[in-house]
Amino acid sequence: MSTVELDWENLGFDYMELPYRYRAYYRDGKWQEAGLTTDANITLNEGSPVFHYGQAAFEGLKAYRCKDGSINLFRPDQNAKRLQNSCQRLLMPEVPTDMFIEGLKQVVKANEAYLPPYGTGGTLYLRPNIIGVGPNIGVHPAKEYIFTIFAMPVGNYFKGGLTPTNFLAADYDRAAHKGTGQSKVGGNYAASLLPGAQAKAAGFADCIYLDPLTHTKIEEVGSANFFGITKDNEFVTPKSPSILPSVTKYSLLYLAKHRLGMETKETDIYLDDLDHLTEAGACGTAAVITPIGGFQIGDKLHVFYSQTEVGPVTKKLYAELTGIQFGDVKAPEGWIVKV
Ligand code: PLP
Numbered sequence: 001m002s003t004v005e006l007d008w009e010n011l012g013f014d015y016m017e018l019p020y021r022y023r024a025y026y027r028d029g030k031w032q033e034a035g036l037t038t039d040a041n042i043t044l045n046e047g048s049p050v051f052h053y054g055q056a057a058f059e060g061l062k063a064y065r066c067k068d069g070s071i072n073l074f075r076p077d078q079n080a081k082r083l084q085n086s087c088q089r090l091l092m093p094e095v096p097t098d099m100f101i102e103g104l105k106q107v108v109k110a111n112e113a114y115l116p117p118y119g120t121g122g123t124l125y126l127r128p129n130i131i132g133v134g135p136n137i138g139v140h141p142a143k144e145y146i147f148t149i150f151a152m153p154v155g156n157y158f159k160g161g162l163t164p165t166n167f168l169a170a171d172y173d174r175a176a177h178k179g180t181g182q183s184k185v186g187g188n189y190a191a192s193l194l195p196g197a198q199a200k201a202a203g204f205a206d207c208i209y210l211d212p213l214t215h216t217k218i219e220e221v222g223s224a225n226f227f228g229i230t231k232d233n234e235f236v237t238p239k240s241p242s243i244l245p246s247v248t249k250y251s252l253l254y255l256a257k258h259r260l261g262m263e264t265k266e267t268d269i270y271l272d273d274l275d276h277l278t279e280a281g282a283c284g285t286a287a288v289i290t291p292i293g294g295f296q297i298g299d300k301l302h303v304f305y306s307q308t309e310v311g312p313v314t315k316k317l318y319a320e321l322t323g324i325q326f327g328d329v330k331a332p333e334g335w336i337v338k339v
């Protein structure tokens with residue numbers, strides 16, 4: 001398959017309108033017609049609950065071109081499950097796993113010319129999303145829904161890739177203690193726009209949210225989870241009801257334990273105990289693994305490993321994770337689905 005001409009090595013994380021997207025419609029209590037379309041626009045009734053009450057959930061995952069030319073999806077069943085959980089939280093109909101994975105495959109195949117070549121570091125980012133639509137005005141769930149999957153070639157989400165970057169402790173919360181933080185719903189991201197913009201204006205890559213109850217513990221980045229490596233070579237990551245269960249984070253927990261022989265723990269990570277972390281990073285589909293250099297808390301900058309060099313454990317985890325995703329390292333059973 002020939003590819004289009006793009007600067008594959010220098011892709012950022014920007015919208016690009018590709019030829020095809022998958023779309024499915026839910027009406028009369030069931031999923032109706034589903035398939036590919038070339039129309040990137042959706043026309044909706046003005047009363048659609050997605051516009052007023054934020055009835056919207058999404059996912060993010062990637063397709064990877066392997067050395068042998070085949071195409072990998074990384075743990076798409078986990079994204080399907082998480083979307084089902086988000087749908088339950090917002091009273092939306094669940095998208096069945098088979099339909100979710102079939103839609104991903106169709107979108108990747110149809111837009112294959114935009115899949116970055118092996119070795120460029122680029123991937124095809126896939127964005128499934130579901131919205132509540134149709135005439136409505138009271139605060140109650142929609143009767144109709146649209147599920148879409150669109151795609152675009154991407155490179156680094158945070159500039160610099162494996163070069164450490166600085167983050168700012170947020171004053172705001174993105175999600176309440178028992179709110180919607182565990183679900184990948186639009187409202188969480190709307191709530192993160194202002195603190196994210198303030199962090200970026202102050203020269204940081206993004207902010208790191210603290211636990212909404214006490215503001216004494218690390219929660220997560222606005223677009224990725226947080227992990228640290230302790231002085232005892234343990235992989236630690238926050239345990240909280242208000243953070244997103246990251247597929248990347250759970251994959252790293254597994255790889256740290258089973259491939260790197262480390263102890264691992266989901267636990268509280270207190271701001272006043274950061275000295276026991278020798279390395280820290282942001283992890284997620286878009287972020288992959290982004291080393292955290294400095295963490296600004298109030299007027300104090302806490303540096304984990306270095307502001308210029310990636311730490312050795314972070315580097316090993318990155319190699320193991322991306323090696324599996326691009327098909328160069330043997331994957332644990334069930335992690336890779338071929339397109
Ligand atoms: N946390 C938030 C708020 C996110 O938006 C993401 C991105 O999906 C993640 C964590 C990482 O999740 P995953 O590894 O499943 O991409």
Ligand code: COI
Nearest residue numbers: 060061223284285286287
């Ligand atoms: C992802 O990593 O897929 C995300 O959804 C993060 C995003 C908000 C860019």
